[in-house]
Amino acid sequence: MAELTVLQAVTDALRTEMRRDDRVVVFGEDVGKNGGVFRATEGLQKEFGEERCFDTPLSECGIVGTAVGMALYGIRPVAEIQFLDFIYPAFDQIVSEAAKMRYRSGGEFTCPMVIRAPYGGGIRGGLYHSQSSEAYFCHTPGLKVVIPSTPADTKGLLLSSIRDEDPVIFLEPKRIYRTVKGEVPEGDHPVPLGKARLVREGSQVTLIAWGAMVPVCEKAAAEAAAKGIDCEILDLRTLVPLDEAALLESVRKTGRAVVVYEAPKTAGFGAEISAILAEKAIEVLEAPIVRVAGFDTPFPYTLENLYLPDARRVLAGIEKAVGF
Amino acid sequence: MAELTVLQAVTDALRTEMRRDDRVVVFGEDVGKNGGVFRATEGLQKEFGEERCFDTPLSECGIVGTAVGMALYGIRPVAEIQFLDFIYPAFDQIVSEAAKMRYRSGGEFTCPMVIRAPYGGGIRGGLYHSQSSEAYFCHTPGLKVVIPSTPADTKGLLLSSIRDEDPVIFLEPKRIYRTVKGEVPEGDHPVPLGKARLVREGSQVTLIAWGAMVPVCEKAAAEAAAKGIDCEILDLRTLVPLDEAALLESVRKTGRAVVVYEAPKTAGFGAEISAILAEKAIEVLEAPIVRVAGFDTPFPYTLENLYLPDARRVLAGIEKAVGF
Amino acid sequence: MAGTLRPARTKQASEPGPDGRAELGLLQVIGADGAAAKTVEPELPVEDLQRMYRTMVLIRTLDERALKLQRAGRIGFYVSCLGQEAAQVGSAQAFEERDWIFPTYRDPAIALHRGIPVVELLRQCFGNARDRVRGRQMPVHYAFREIRFVSISSPIGTQLTQAVGVAHAARIRRDPVVVAAYCGDGATSSNDFHAGLNFAGVWKAPVVFLCVNNQWAISCPSAKQTASETYAAKAVAYGMPGVRVDGNDVLAVYRATKEAADRARRGEGPTLIEALTYRMGSHSSSDDAARYRPSEEWEAWKAKDPIDRFRRYLARRRAWSEDFEHEVVAGASAEVQAAIEEAEGTPVPAIETIFTDVYAEMPPHLREQLEELRRAEAAGRGEEEKGEFPL
């Protein structure tokens, strides 16, 4: 066990898997000598050489398109997109190609690959260095979407993602890259995809979150506890495929749900959580399903702290649900 | 009044607006001499010349990027994307640029433009000529998303979209391009954006739909009526900004909701409808909010009729809601 | 003025002369009369030449029949490659078995030439239960793992970056694999063309890019597709050689492709080949070229038919006879006819094929949706509504 940041856990996972499986290659803009603009790939080129950790020209389309090809050939590409906000030039390759290759070829060709990208707000990045667009990928059958919120999960889920037989969008909450630390098991400790994590047990209301919103919910839950409200927190970890069983179990127990996400509210993945609950658990619901989310605007710079859901807004959501 | 198909109503709207406003230009792949692969722009190049109706190279990125520029300059671009499935190479220009131009420039620069695209299943188009990806655009603040389901609305909403001061994604349900006919007022009859259409009044359950799912719901409602179930049908027409007032009013009346959409179920725009209802009308809900949607798979070719929600599946949804 | 690079020439589609040094650098081997320019004539055994001819006749036979099937409503859609047989077969002949092919929807002859029987193509066109891609794709979107013929996609150009990925991966693995990446003239405007060629140039990836310039992208002629002198000239932007070849001359295509493939295999990097040909049919069964295309152009190209030209060459080499022709044509017809019968007689895919192959393992939500659909089906089918396919 070592105490690592989320960022160090990313590097640790990449290094661990590159050592274990010589088919794994890591590439993207500035990932080589520079070690990535966040230093997530620091030291990899040195250890594994330019053939296994390399820079690309400035084209996300090329990064993902060539990753699809590498996956087709049978090596294991782990492509970095420098910020999730810059993934759109590659959108066609992701949704038309990676996501549909297995299906459209009847399994003749497959795309086991990982696209890693730092995402979300909290670093004063403004419109184009703060987005949380996980919903686009969740709405695209054929993709898996994974978002860790702790160092241990970051490592374990990334290991599983690289080993997965299908394309995985692996989103790293950059806001907690360096601020959240935790024990991370050394060596090969994958965490299975498709399983949520019960962060905190509680009886009155379930907070459902992922990524950097998990610690925000923990803070809100602590404040709620001080007011006598007992919150359960579910960290989804894998958005697709979703651990629906865990979701339903928790809400059937508490009877109330607050969904917290930082993406724009409308048609965000939190809407899917609400919809599932409204379809499958309405009989247990004792209150409105509250969503605490980003606003339906682009991401602002100076006022980002007002834009992002914080413990205060989550607490207001909790009170709305519990006070109903 | 003339009896037109949905497709003829598109052409009529374009012609009407091009006559009224000489800033309007129409362009895209094959829209000129060929009149578009669906013939939506038939005759426009002849009437308005190559300067106002013109072909482009095979690049959706270029089509939308230049459209943004034209809008910045102050003319009114109406760009055609041949099939919605081919919009992804332009995704960056849409979500990063058109959607955010007004916001990021503090209103110094704006993007009044329309992107028209045929969308949806029902023509045996398989994976890449059948998609309904409206949710991506609905989740992108700064865009308006408009989907007609009748010839009169097609014309009226397209007129309003071209006149709108913001970028509009105008999706045309190609399945009913030629199969649905109706009276369309001649001349200048815009239909305002942001207003839903009450298709059918009913008391027991509200069916919420858009595009080609509206006639499917009408059929299901007729069958339900035969079984003694009284359905209300709401055609959203504009997904963003949504006519939430009409939605809530209807469901507050009926107490039950079935959301019907042909996109993949997970994180589709129907999830947003469910989420709004679960947040704002839970106290009136007498049953689960049922979603009848496309499956979470790419769009299949031979079995498309099994994939697409049909009256039978909608009816099953109605019975689930009403029988609860 | 200093520093100006001026495009030197302006004609887009030139008429090649009968030698290897034609206008705009168009490489040609077989003249209109069937005589070969000796300096550039490739050394291919007669059996190979005859096999190439067979494939060309076979694809033409299939195209003709399949278009009729489409007209009769027996298949939903079809794309013919009429007039482009030489570009496919000449290039296919230049690759080795271990090489990977990224084709477009207009390159089915490559699959045939690499040994796929016609019936496999027709199963796909019928979208039946024996279709490799399980009835999920529109006709002509083939995929054949065993010949490394990668799944065809509708979005234009996407294969080009993927091809570079395969090539780069093969290099990393030290496999002497070359990748053939096909695209049309329209596809040169795509994002992936730019990214693919750029990455290939920087990485010196072992790829041969084959731009089959049939001079139209649906209704868009080359003059509206690009202001570049030629498509081959685009290679300059990526630091790789650009080669322009007569695409109706199967041996010229073979020769240029073989040289490029050899270069790639030697580790000398990618090449862009432009094969100048003509789309003799409409874009697809949904298109009517008469709406936009001058008929004189078509007439002129009719005279340059690649099969006729190759036949004249073979005859001169005494590798062709009336008997041989009869055997080839009859064999092609029989194979196509038998294939149609089998493919049409095969039922549609099973319901679960809607849900399988989305992921390696079916996740719970898809299992649930499959069960839902099974229940609905058990309750009886609604009537089928059938659409009309316009492209």
Added chain:
Amino acid sequence: MAGTLRPARTKQASEPGPDGRAELGLLQVIGADGAAAKTVEPELPVEDLQRMYRTMVLIRTLDERALKLQRAGRIGFYVSCLGQEAAQVGSAQAFEERDWIFPTYRDPAIALHRGIPVVELLRQCFGNARDRVRGRQMPVHYAFREIRFVSISSPIGTQLTQAVGVAHAARIRRDPVVVAAYCGDGATSSNDFHAGLNFAGVWKAPVVFLCVNNQWAISCPSAKQTASETYAAKAVAYGMPGVRVDGNDVLAVYRATKEAADRARRGEGPTLIEALTYRMGSHSSSDDAARYRPSEEWEAWKAKDPIDRFRRYLARRRAWSEDFEHEVVAGASAEVQAAIEEAEGTPVPAIETIFTDVYAEMPPHLREQLEELRRAEAAGRGEEEKGEFPL
């Protein structure tokens, strides 16, 4: 072999000679000693030359101060254009007032040269209530309608297709407008570079593409960005002239740009200009070039400073004196200092700026969200959590 277009030369960044005919076609006017090559020296009035010099000094002064503000945590982020002043000012001088500018984040001097006061830039960097873009964008993402300086975006390359759209629209409206489309060397790999130049070529759009080749895209050197001989050579792929110019030579840049702008205005279509220069600083305040960049390279380029070079030229023309220098430098410092004071003293934008300008009119759901936030704010703020910006 016939049909092969071989890239002719291999050096990427050549040292220009002191005349207008240097290696790889690099246009140069001012030699190292400040003497101009008479054949290519542009005829510019002394006032214009001095105004150009002023702008160059002003931006350098601002860059220096702003980087310090960033280091001190007074602004959140900054991008310096150190070393690239000539490329901006030389080209900016070539356009007319009615022309449109699509800049990158590394081209602020163009706004200054077109008359925007420094304080407008600093309001934006502070993201305050008087910032034109209302504190919504990271520093250096300016937008100034009145000088047709279009909103800067972070995603690389997106301005290039937009510029073509403006140019095409202007032509349709018969307005004699020319569009300047700037981009970096890295941006040539983007989708929009390809689409933009291709559309411009086909449409003969009145655009001047200015690729400011500072030889690095963050840590990626040109050799890993493209295998093309030069960036100017990419023009061939789009059927337009490509021009390579010494980007540290303000008069060479002016001359090449003016010729291209004149061509465009005459309806003769677009030009691609590559201005060869060097990024003397790190990529941004979040970057440390020492991690990846050889210091000898930096040293060599230090000797070619564009301001020093221009000063020597002005001195030879007797358009420069110690007094003039003093006045220019002091003026720049004073303007920057006053601007900082104003900008720093201005409060943050109002809450509603989060919700305005998403649409022309605020729709109901945004009004509702604004009200919600107002209520929450009224209930008291939580403590601020502050992130660290890495790029």
